[in-house]
Amino acid sequence: MNAVLTEPVVAAADVALRLDHLVKRYGERAALAGLSLTLPRGCFVALLGPNGAGKSTLFQVLTGLFVADEGDVVVAGEDLRRRAVAALRHIGVVFQQMSLDLDLSVERNLRFHADLHGLPRSLATERLHAGCQALGIEKDLARPVRELSGGNRRKVELVRALLHHPSVLLMDEPTVGLDPKSRRDLLGAIRADVAARGSTVLWATHLVEEAEAADRVVVLHRGKLLADGTPADVTAALGGSDLEEAFIRATQG
Numbered sequence: 697m698n699a700v701l702t703e704p705v706v707a708a709a710d711v712a713l714r715l716d717h718l719v720k721r722y723g724e725r726a727a728l729a730g731l732s733l734t735l736p737r738g739c740f741v742a743l744l745g746p747n748g749a750g751k752s753t754l755f756q757v758l759t760g761l762f763v764a765d766e767g768d769v770v771v772a773g774e775d776l777r778r779r780a781v782a783a784l785r786h787i788g789v790v791f792q793q794m795s796l797d798l799d800l801s802v803e804r805n806l807r808f809h810a811d812l813h814g815l816p817r818s819l820a821t822e823r824l825h826a827g828c829q830a831l832g833i834e835k836d837l838a839r840p841v842r843e844l845s846g847g848n849r850r851k852v853e854l855v856r857a858l859l860h861h862p863s864v865l866l867m868d869e870p871t872v873g874l875d876p877k878s879r880r881d882l883l884g885a886i887r888a889d890v891a892a893r894g895s896t897v898l899w900a901t902h903l904v905e906e907a908e909a910a911d912r913v914v915v916l917h918r919g920k921l922l923a924d925g926t927p928a929d930v931t932a933a934l935g936g937s938d939l940e941e942a943f944i945r946a947t948q949g
């Protein structure tokens with residue numbers, strides 16, 4: 697089946713992320729099998745895929761942890777293969793596994809990241825306070841991360857991912873284990889960033905209800921693009937009464 701819809705033409709300056717025939721193999725197995733995708737600026741995109749579809753592998757390539765075997769990635773005009781440092785500056789990420797230092801305070805965790813990105817101290821102070829305030833965790837700035845709930849740790853990770861104002865924000869199943877209020881807070885903060893800065897969010901999930909809230913849904917299956925469009929477009933292209941049925945039919949059949 698090939699339900700990929702015709703992609704709209706996007707002017708180069710308006711492209712946040714472009715993947716061109718990306719291949720990543722583990723031995724004989726291709727976790728990414730020739731993936732091409734263009735995402736414009738200011739877009740909330742759900743990357744929907746079943747277990748093993750290649751979502752985490754894609755994020756590992758996009759964050760420079762792995763180098764793709766074939767193909768190209770361009771982030772905000774910078775080629776990841778040829779200008780890795782410049783390209784990675786435009787990426788923010790919240791990984792599936794928590795990656796904060798539990799023994800350091802929230803503020804120290806955030807400042808460490810700001811220093812890595814060379815943010816002036818006053819600008820870092822301004823952004824980390826504004827970010828924590830927007831997510832209701834400013835009162836926790838001096839506490840060790842270990843004392844925070846899972847939901848608040850996630851919020852700290854989001855503030856950290858946005859500190860350097862990335863063009864592309866990668867979220868790898870960020871709501872796993874969160875209660876509905878924390879999930880809503882996280883989604884609200886990300887939506888606000890897309891609206892305020894024109895960032896582009898690639899939100900990996902296998903929860904169809906999260907994908908339904910996105911501007912655009914990209915369905916990944918066995919390392920390939922299966923469908924791409926609005927939730928309604930993807931449902932129609934894959935065939936089914938709703939997105940969940942269409943997704944299950946296309947990927948588990």
Ligand SMILES: Nc1ncnc2c1ncn2[C@@H]1O[C@H](COP(=O)(O)OP(=O)(O)OP(=O)(O)O)[C@@H](O)[C@H]1O
Pocket residue numbers: 722725726727745746747748749750751752753754902
């Ligand atoms: N380090 C590795 N060595 C060998 N195979 C791997 C490795 N990491 C992933 N794979 C394989 O690559 C494919 C894609 O895996 P990946 O973790 O990227 O999928 P995913 O969509 O993130 O899955 P999930 O939703 O379960 O997290 C799977 O077949 C997986 O078994």
